[in-house]
Amino acid sequence: MKEEDDRTLVRRCRDGDRAAFEQLVLRYQKAVFNAAVRLLRDPEDARDVAQTTFLKAFEHLADYDPSFKFYSWIYRIAVNQALNTLASRRPVGEMSGEEADEAPGPDQRVEGEQMGREIEEALMEIKPELRTVIVLRHFMHLSYHDMADVLELPEKTVKSRLYSARQLLRDHLLQHGAL
Amino acid sequence: MADPGQLELIHAEIDGELNAQQRAELARHLLADPDVRAVREDLRRLCTALDALEQIEPPDDLRLNILAALPKTYRPRRAFPARFWRYAAVIAVMLVGGAVLVETLRGPETAPRDVAGTMAAAHAPAILDTVRLGNGPVSGRVTLYRDGAALGLEFELVTSAPVDVLVASDGHTLRVNGLGRKDKSAAPRTTVALSGVAMGEQEVDLTFLMGGRPVGSATLRATGPR
Numbered sequence: 436m437k438e439e440d441d442r443t444l445v446r447r448c449r450d451g452d453r454a455a456f457e458q459l460v461l462r463y464q465k466a467v468f469n470a471a472v473r474l475l476r477d478p479e480d481a482r483d484v485a486q487t488t489f490l491k492a493f494e495h496l497a498d499y500d501p502s503f504k505f506y507s508w509i510y511r512i513a514v515n516q517a518l519n520t521l522a523s524r525r526p527v528g529e530m531s532g533e534e535a536d537e538a539p540g541p542d543q544r545v546e547g548e549q550m551g552r553e554i555e556e557a558l559m560e561i562k563p564e565l566r567t568v569i570v571l572r573h574f575m576h577l578s579y580h581d582m583a584d585v586l587e588l589p590e591k592t593v594k595s596r597l598y599s600a601r602q603l604l605r606d607h608l609l610q611h612g613a614l
Numbered sequence: 615m616a617d618p619g620q621l622e623l624i625h626a627e628i629d630g631e632l633n634a635q636q637r638a639e640l641a642r643h644l645l646a647d648p649d650v651r652a653v654r655e656d657l658r659r660l661c662t663a664l665d666a667l668e669q670i671e672p673p674d675d676l677r678l679n680i681l682a683a684l685p686k687t688y689r690p691r692r693a694f695p696a697r698f699w700r701y702a703a704v705i706a707v708m709l710v711g712g713a714v715l716v717e718t719l720r721g722p723e724t725a726p727r728d729v730a731g732t733m734a735a736a737h738a739p740a741i742l743d744t745v746r747l748g749n750g751p752v753s754g755r756v757t758l759y760r761d762g763a764a765l766g767l768e769f770e771l772v773t774s775a776p777v778d779v780l781v782a783s784d785g786h787t788l789r790v791n792g793l794g795r796k797d798k799s800a801a802p803r804t805t806v807a808l809s810g811v812a813m814g815e816q817e818v819d820l821t822f823l824m825g826g827r828p829v830g831s832a833t834l835r836a837t838g839p840r
Contacts, residue, residue, distance in 0.1 A: 451688050453681070460677050468672035482673055489680045493688070500697075550663050572629075573664035579631070598625045604664075605656050614656050 441505035448496055460489055463506060466575055467513045473570045474517040476559050484520055488513040507584040510575065514567055514585060521563050550613045557607035565600035572597055616643075616653045624654045628661050739766065743834040745820075751829045752777055752794065752822045754801050758834040765808040765836065767818070769793050770801040777829070780821040784811050 441462075447455035467488050471481035492499075492509050499508050558566050571582045582597075583590045608614040616624065623640040626632050632640065643650045739759040747753050754771040771777060773794030781788040790806050808818070815837060822830040 448688060453684065453688075456684070457677070457681055460680050464672050464676055464680070465669065468676065469669055472670055478670075478673075482676060485672065485676060486680050486683065490683055493684055496688070551667055554660075554663055554667065569664065573661065574667065574669075579629070594625070597629075598621065601625065601657055601660060602621070605653075605660050608660065609656070614659060 442501045445496060445499060445501065445505060448493070456493055459492075459505075459509075463509055464489070466506070467509065469574055470510065470513055470570050471517045473558065473574050474514070474563065474566060475520060476555065480520055481517075484513065484516045488516050491516070503584065504581065507581055510571070510577075510585045511587070514571075518563055518567070550608070553608055553611055553613040554604065557604045557611075560607065561600055561603050565596055565603065568593060568597045569600045569604070616647070616650045620647075620650050621653065624650075624657055627654075628657060742836045743818075745832045745834055747771070747830065747832060751775075751824055754794075756820060756832060756834065758818055758836060760813065760836070761807075763813065765811050765813065765818075767806045767808065767820075767834075769804045769806070771804075772796065772801050773824070775824055778823040778826075780823065781806070781808065781818060782821075783808065783818040784814075784816050786810050 441459070444455045444458050448459070464485060468481055468485045471484040471488075472478060475481050475484065488509065491512050499505065558569060561569075567586070568582060571577045571585060577585065579590045579593055579597075582593045586593060605614060620640075620643050623632065623636055623643070626636065627640055644654065739761040741757055741759050742765075743758040745756050747755065752771060752773050754769070754773075756770075757768040759766050759768060767781065769779065769790070771794040774796060775794070776792045777794045779790045779793060781790065786808075788806070788808065790804070793802075793804055795802055811818075813836070816835075818834045818836065820832045820834070821828055822832075
């Protein structure tokens with residue numbers, strides 16, 4: 436039902452109805468902004484990514500194929516835009532899964548909100564392609580199939596990346612006493 | 615420690631992707647191995663925490679900034695769709711593949727061979743008569759031939775000066791100017807078609823002129839091929 440609405444809005448946009456595009460912005464700005472924040476961990480960069488994502492979508496509406504889900508298309512633009520922004524930053528150390536931090540003592544164990552902060556820290560230490568699948572799965576709640584659509588990858592590759600990303604996050608949290 | 619197969623089952627269970635058979639298999643592993651249970655518990659807690667991370671509200675002005683930055687009017691910038699390039703690539707591959715297939719079926723190109731002997735033309739002229747000239751200002755050879763339905767003359771003349779030839783046959787007259795060359799070893803061959811001269815048992819009279827004056831004559835007869 437929602438997909439039909441999206442397609443209708445896109446058709447109206449193509450016919451020159453700017454109000455229809457505003458509806459699409461309202462519908463997806465939060466998801467796009469959150470994905471960008473989780474990938475970049477910088478609200479200002481995320482705001483730029485979100486703005487650029489919608490501008491690009493507007494300019495390339497003619498390229499959108501209505502046989503696919505609109506949100507897969509716009510999330511793909513957002514993810515690519517965020518990854519481009521990341522690539523333009525200075526490289527930072529990434530967690531390979533083999534690096535051992537200092538083992539925490541029992542007093543360092545954290546719960547609740549602290550676990551959330553640890554997860555955010557850990558997310559920024561894994562490779563962007565692994566972080567992306569975590570964002571799509573756990574923050575945007577996409578199925579394997581939709582993730583594969585967004586990333587233009589086989590589902591098997593998407594699953595493999597997702598499992599690897601979770602393993603790395605688990606290892607990180609265990610090392611920091613957060614699990 | 616859980617092995618890769620067990621880990622895959624745990625992840626799939628968390629994502630709600632297990633079928634009944636896989637669920638039963640995972641249950642057996644969980645019952646049999648406390649390490650598998652521990653890993654499963656860790657991953658479930660991790661995923662619950664990931665799902666529980668707060669959504670952040672976008673800045674209030676994000677929507678307004680986006681709308682303000684849009685072009686005034688929508689002008690579609692239609693690129694060729696991805697499907698177009700896929701079709702183009704398939705056609706290109708088919709063309710190249712077809713060319714390779716044709717070349718493969720044809721086999722290697724045969725190298726040109728030297729031809730020994732004389733290559734006969736498809737319509738080799740038939741010689742009807744030949745006259746040799748000598749001991750005068752004009753020497754050499756003239757040949758009357760038939761080429762298909764027409765008659766012709768071939769001159770190989772050696773002369774001290776250019777010679778003109780009057781050709782008369784069957785009521786027709788033809789003048790050929792500037793024949794001959796001094797070098798005997800390279801007498802040029804000149805062929806002249808006798809247009810309008812009917813095929814038959816006729817004679818062809820030649821008069822050689824040098825400086826406008828007759829210096830010799832010859833007659834050829836179209837009596838049949840030799």
